[in-house]
Amino acid sequence: MLLTIQPLIDLANTDLELQTNIFSRSHLERQIDTARSVVDQHQKLFEQKNNELSHIINEGKEVQNNIQIQEELILRLDEQVPKIRNEKEFAASKNQLEEARKMLGLLEDKMLELDMKKEDLDQEIDSVNSELTESNSAFQEETSGLLKKQEKAEKKIAKLEPRRNRLLKKTPQNIKRFYERCQESGISTPVCAIQDKSCSGCHMVLLPQFVNELMANPNAHKNCPYCSRILYFPEVEEEIES
Numbered sequence: 001m002l003l004t005i006q007p008l009i010d011l012a013n014t015d016l017e018l019q020t021n022i023f024s025r026s027h028l029e030r031q032i033d034t035a036r037s038v039v040d041q042h043q044k045l046f047e048q049k050n051n052e053l054s055h056i057i058n059e060g061k062e063v064q065n066n067i068q069i070q071e072e073l074i075l076r077l078d079e080q081v082p083k084i085r086n087e088k089e090f091a092a093s094k095n096q097l098e099e100a101r102k103m104l105g106l107l108e109d110k111m112l113e114l115d116m117k118k119e120d121l122d123q124e125i126d127s128v129n130s131e132l133t134e135s136n137s138a139f140q141e142e143t144s145g146l147l148k149k150q151e152k153a154e155k156k157i158a159k160l161e162p163r164r165n166r167l168l169k170k171t172p173q174n175i176k177r178f179y180e181r182c183q184e185s186g187i188s189t190p191v192c193a194i195q196d197k198s199c200s201g202c203h204m205v206l207l208p209q210f211v212n213e214l215m216a217n218p219n220a221h222k223n224c225p226y227c228s229r230i231l232y233f234p235e236v237e238e239e240i241e242s
């Protein structure tokens with residue numbers, strides 16, 4: 001016997017399947033995001049180390065430039081020495097030379113320090129880079145299955161949503177309006193089966209009389225006294241089929 005509430009039952013089943021797929025899609029999204037976060041961390045570290053490296057390179061260029069200036073100054077001062085005519089000029093020149101040589105020494109120390117830092121950083125970048133490559137391929141491997149599942153869920157959702165809308169058109173106006181109101185307020189399964197003497201939407205246990213009434217009349221439906229979802233009593237055959 002074909003129940004007149006069959007479209008309503010079909011609608012409920014479609015919604016349930018739709019919700020399952022929507023849930024699985026977001027669950028997969030989270031799993032993929034978690035896997036990606038490892039790659040992102042390595043990527044971030046890689047960029048950070050490369051930034052440090054370019055800072056060091058720039059600093060090195062500046063120091064090198066200053067070294068050249070000091071060397072030229074020393075050369076100039078040395079050339080002037082034979083032209084010095086008195087004690088006072090000699091002392092001044094000697095002072096200037098000493099200052100310049102001291103500065104040059106400091107700059108050369110700084111350059112050495114930068115070279116060493118750069119060498120360490122180069123090594124660090126190498127290892128961060130290989131970690132990045134490794135985590136990237138691990139991510140691809142790990143998520144290829146998840147991405148396929150996600151795609152499957154996506155296709156299911158794309159099929160189920162129009163099916164739900166088709167079924168909704170077949171339901172009486174008042175139910176349709178109720179259904180749409182529920183969906184607007186975030187209830188994704190406005191029509192539900194009674195399961196284990198409870199509303200399968202809000203999981204509240206229903207009064208035996210309430211359950212018995214619907215069991216006796218499988219073509220009827222009632223609103224859940226707790227969440228006001230439309231409830232029906234599922235046929236046993238339905239359960240086996242699904």
Ligand SMILES: [Zn+2]
Pocket residue numbers: 199200201202203204224225226227228229
């Ligand atoms: Zn309920």
